[in-house]
Amino acid sequence: MDALKTIVCLIYPDFMSLDAIGPLQVFASANVERQRQGLPNYYQTLLLAEEAGPVDSSAGIQIIAQRALSEIQADQIDTLLIPGGIGERVQINNQPLLAWLRASEPHIRRLGSVCSGALILAATGLLDGRRATTHWADIDTLRRTHPNVEVLGDQLHTYDARDTQGNAHVFTCAGVTAGIDLALALVEADLGRAMALAVARRLVMFLRRPGGQAQFSALLSPEPSRTPRLAALLDWIPSRIGDDLTLEVLAAQACMTPRTLSRVFIQELGVGPGKYVEKIRLEAARNLLQDAQASISTVSRLTGFGHPENLRRTFQKHLSVSPQEYAQRFT
Structure with a gap:
């Protein structure tokens, strides 16, 4: 049997507990699914910190780091994830930690961050010239x-x-629950799409979202407080998405000039x-496709x-998948 893949989460004082525990649970649940199929475990999970022992999370609870940085060799780590949390403000200036990450990066197959952990990863310089995201805030x-x-x-x-x-080697993800989406993508790369879907079902997830998907719904965008005429227009647009919504039509509805x-x-x-x-139309199309309510041709119309x-x-631009692939993910 091949050696277990070691999935490590690097925690620090005031990290966000869900950023760490959420992704690790995905890998643990993949082991459970394999056991149900009569297969051996594929992963082992590990919490790492500068010193082994209890670490305070931002939730007010302590979580035990099983190993210290000095107790593990980088080539023993398959995947290393750095969570976010209010403690990242201190860690971005923690030079020994940043130096350890820089030295370890060439020896780790996958190095990623969750939420504001991207700011720690960026402080190492390892994100320079790469694509990256983080929590919207x-x-x-x-x-x-x-820059x-x-x-x-x-x-x-x-x-x-x-x-x-290099985006399969060093990568980032958005806030909190997006860490679970990232972990599912890693499981899919390791064990296939069927296993990733099985884990999503085990975790009672409604959707398994692709990485290019928006962090939150366009329909949740804040309404403007200073322009009542625009607020009324935003209420009107979703009910007319199948109509001709040129700038001139919108301006007339809002009783404004196009400029x-x-x-x-x-x-x-x-x-x-x-x-x-475009965002509102995309949101509506996503909802129709993921609920299997209509064909792609009908959804387009x-x-x-x-x-x-x-x-x-539009799907390729915003979600990096085709409408067919999007629908298949949620079938």
């Missing part, structure tokens, strides 16, 4: 403090098992009217994309 900080990192503002994770540019409407959208939502409508090719291009 920390995107601006990551972009401002690490050499290609920051993706609205993506679940950057892991890609088929990538040849004024574009300016207000940028001020209030940070995107123009066209991009906002109902959500205002018209031709299926338009829907395909």
Whole structure:
């Protein structure tokens, strides 16, 4: 039997417990699924810290680090994950820890971060020239403090098992529960899609989301507080997504000139009217496909994309999968 793959989570004072325990439970559940199939365990999980023993999490509970950094060789680690949490503010200046990560990186098959753990990984310099994401609340900080990192503002994770540019080796993911999505992607790369789906079912997950999916629904975008006319328009758009929603149509509905409407959208939502409508249409198409409510051709028509090719291009741009692949993931 091959040696167990050691999955390590590096914890530190005031880390977020779910960032660590959530992903590790995915790997543990994969072992359970293999046992049910009469197969041996594939993973062993380990909590690592600068010193072995209890570590305070931001949830107010202590979690035991089984090993210290000095007690393990980097080539013994298959996958290392760095969680986020308010404690990352101290760790980004922890030079011994950063030096250990830099020295260990060439010997570890997969090195990733969860949530604001990306800021620790970025502090090592290992994200320079790479694509990266983090919790939506920390995107601006990551972009401002690490200009050499290609920051993706609205993506679940950057892991890609088929990538040849290093994104299968060093990667990041968004906040909290996105760590579970990342871990499922790692399990799929190791043991296949069927196993990843079985683990998702065991964890009673409603969806198994692809890495390129948005961090949160476009329909949850905050409504503007300063422009009541725009708030009314945002309520109106979802009910008309199959219609012609050009800038001129939207401006007339909002009783504004097209130029004024574009300016207000940028001020209030940070995107123009066209991009906002595209997000709402994409959200509606996703909901129809994942619920198997209509064919791709029908979904394209109902959500205002018209031709299926338009829907395909939008899915590839925002989710990095085709509508067919998206529907298959949630069948």
